[in-house]
Amino acid sequence: MNINSYPKVYNLGHKAIAEILDGPVLVEEKVDGSQFSFGIVDGELHCRSRKQQLILDAPPNLFAEGVAAVQNVQHLLTPGYIYRGEYLQKPKHNAICYGRIPTNHIVIFDVCDGLESYLHPIKKTSEAHKLGFEVVPTFFEGKVETMEQLIELLQTPSFLGEKKVEGVVLKRYDRFTVDGKAMMGKFVSEEFKERNSKEWKKNNPGTNDVVQLLTAELKTEARWQKAVQHLRDEGILVDEPKDIGGLMKAVEQDVLEEEADHIKEKLFKYAWPKIQRGVTAGLPQWYKELLAQAAFVE
16 A cells, blocks of 8 residues: 555635635645655555655655654654654755755655544654654744735745745645545745736737737746646656646646636636627517517517
């Protein structure tokens, strides 16, 4: 039996997590590393990245230090627990250059004691410290009332030093998405947002204008960097131009998964007034003629 995947962390406002702020949430620092999970399953140690199980005897070079760190504390792992963490090989693992890496390369952000069942932050911290790992800082636990609360948190220095936090992750362990996963959301600083801020002020944009505005809004280096990170985590990148095809597909898939509802909304908002007018065009004259014909019916 392998380790199951961690819930997808959607951008705040995504339809999949529309109810996440209806109740209390746990708000933690978002760390710019690679997702790394591990645990004793059926008596054996397993490790996985975001998308794949890792071969412990021959892990990808990117994750070698993480696998070694976990193997060193294998005897301390609680059987049945799945430990979820962020792995950094070096201070600049992805886009952000921190002041340091977390102790033993891994910082824990969740521990599962069952299917979509998560330890309380206090117990999670105790479990992580037992293994010699740090835990991502908890900024807030309760109901988020205003956007300003989250914006203010973005000014917090990262626990890894040198930089402010990349963003925050919001967790609802008592609410689930349609795929049965706990609701997870993220709110990131402007530098790492996957949408550009675009003004949609044009009253009557043409079809080409709408497509161009959407393209400009969704085409960001943050999204490209995300694709690089994910393909590197999967061991696919070779750091040569031949990577480009895979990166393009990854970006396209990310936009489809993350932005389909947003694109549909914008296109519908553009098209519906025109369709609305079109489906009734000619109706007044048709109805007047219908009434006129009725006058001759005996």
